[in-house]
Amino acid sequence: MTTSTTSESSASAPLLDLQSLVVAVRRRRRLWFSMALLGLLAGAAMAVLLPPPPTAVTKVLVAHQEDQPNDPGTLIRTDAALLQTTQIADQALRSLKSPEKPEDFMGEYAGVGLTNNLLQITVTGDSDTHAVARAKALADAFVADHVRRIREAANAEAKALLDQRDRLQGELAQVNKAIGDGAPQSGPKASADLESLFARRAELTSRISDFGQRAAEARIGTPQLIAGTQIVDAPRAVPHSLPRTAATDAAIGLVLGLVLGLAVAAVGAVVADRPVLRREIAANLGASVVAELPRRSGRLGRRRRIRAARERLTTSLARTVRSSAEPVSLLELGCARSTSVIALDLARALAAEGPVVVVDGLPGPQLARHRPKPGDPSVVGGDRAAAVPHEERRLGVGSVAPGTAWTDLQYLGTRTVLVVRAGHGSVAWLHTVARQLADQRIAVIGVVLIDPDPRDRTDGTLWDGLHTALRGHSERPARQNGTGRHRTERLPMRAARVPDSDQEAR
Known part of the structure; x- marks a missing residue:
């Protein structure tokens, strides 16, 4: 039986994870690309506007x-x-x-x-x-x-x-x-x-x-x-060549801008402390990553893969919702638009079996301004959730971003799937989300990671305890019996346990 805990893993973790730092800097490539381009343009402009004296x-x-x-x-x-x-x-x-x-x-x-x-x-x-x-x-x-x-x-x-x-x-x-x-x-x-x-x-x-x-x-x-x-x-x-001087200054500006951009990105990643890897997000939320979706669509082949991944995610979530006797919600963190799209796809898949109502608890207009198509499920605001008939299936959509009314989340659903954008929430806020959901007795089924790093090869499944791994949502090891073997007890679904370090942070 595994004896390590999440708190022990956090305590023994290095102060600076180079893999996380490299991934965070690579994800901010727009910043250092922009800085490098700015340095290139600045160097060329200086050569033209401030030519060297004779x-x-x-x-x-x-x-x-x-x-x-x-x-x-x-x-x-x-x-x-x-x-x-x-x-x-x-x-x-x-x-x-x-x-x-x-x-x-x-x-x-x-x-x-x-x-x-x-x-x-x-x-x-x-x-x-x-x-x-x-x-x-x-x-x-x-x-x-x-x-x-x-x-x-x-x-x-x-x-x-x-x-x-x-x-x-x-x-x-x-x-x-x-x-x-x-x-x-x-x-x-x-x-x-x-x-x-x-x-x-x-x-x-x-x-x-x-x-x-x-x-x-x-x-x-x-x-x-x-x-x-x-x-x-x-x-x-001394002969002066404007093209040569501009090229030299532009190259120098490019290198300086790139170095400065990389330094700013590295410092920002360390200071912000925003997890990017699967294993970090799963460990801080106390729930396993069950699916991933890219945030942006690129070439035609990639669009097809994204569409296939969305269909697999919709099928998996629909299966989970059908097998759940309790209402299920989708709670977003940094990806309200992607969450609304996932919710509508899931509601359309469930509408074939009966009426479905999407309860909009998002702070933005992603669902409120949605133009329904023929056959789309109805969308109601959070204030009208109580008026939804019990024979209709409810699918709540909400947010766990800063400013969330935590006590209202349980009305969206007592079981939830967290839709989290990689690198959006800090470690402290992820701990806060896990703690608040546990206090509201909202069980976290899993985490859907939006915009993951394509080179991330870490494992997003929690294996250090049956109470957090997907395979252990309904069972846990008990004490040894007289034969020296472990016997297993069936337990109802409950919220993921928050590490001890989070209790201290409270």
Whole structure:
């Protein structure tokens, strides 16, 4: 015998069911399709309404004194950062004789290092000619500033080396003077002092020659660096293709809109917590799914399948109504139109055996404005239900949507079939429906699912207890007898039991 209960299953269920989330997002494909289309149109419109400004580009080869083969690009990034300074922007504007502020001009150009020694400068302008002129002036200003800094660095290094050489030459002069003054002296001590002075003079002479050579080398390398820093790609206007730009922006907008739509659909599905799968709807209502009907009709072949499914459903419901000694009702949740069609089909099928009256308890005009055809059953309002003769069969049609008068549902029928649209009611409201029907002692025969997910392969039959499964509406297991076998007791039809979690929610 199965010992698990619905409350235990609910307690052990994961906080986020990926299958339900995927199904819920797929059912909201109209949303993310619309968002993707909106992004596509917005991207194309931006390309047409907000075209990019005229742009010019140039490339500058930058030589560095500290160039190393393993440089990770630090030097060229420094050059790109120096390009974004008011000093270079001001020099470029002066050459253009433009009254524009350097701070404003800095926002209209950018530099990026392509390699360790190649800098690309991109400038915008009012026209292609203006953009090319600005790019030329900016590149010249950068090259001039870079050359100036190279010369200043070389001159500063050479001056430091020459200053050091001059200091050593002064010290050498003092040593030479000391050697000249100590020549007439004799003795071991005088010889040792004179020898140390000659050694010092030789050391100073060598160092002076070294500093002079290094100062000359510092100036010798400067022309190579200056010649190596030059404009290698003359400024030119960047061609602008409106179709290509529109296609690119539209593709970007399409992707962004699709991602945003999927995110909104996923968040909405999680927040709304509206069951879509058969097993979830059956578990929350405490009744099994006995039939399904698509909400929309498509191609001719699908229309035939829908018509065949409606005929099978009508036959099954007619058989259930005939075998029931109590009045049966159809209660809808999110699908009043489909429920009214099912009710009329069922009433026509029952009219062949005797008069049938459809009691309209729907809040909308689906049945009230129905134009009867020859042979159709009569439709009366809920206020005239008591005047229906007992020899006529009654078929109640009502709603369990928010705002329902629960105490009036029992007048439509003490046994009911719930017609529920998948993904319409939240978990809390499905629990409320199950609890209210149980309080009114209205037995739920089964659930007809409208607009189910075509890829849903879950089982909508409740198998965790005979009191909820269709096979156990009229029997339940009793305690074991003396032989160790289970004996079965016949019980009258009753409403589905509500899980313990629902009692707590009350």
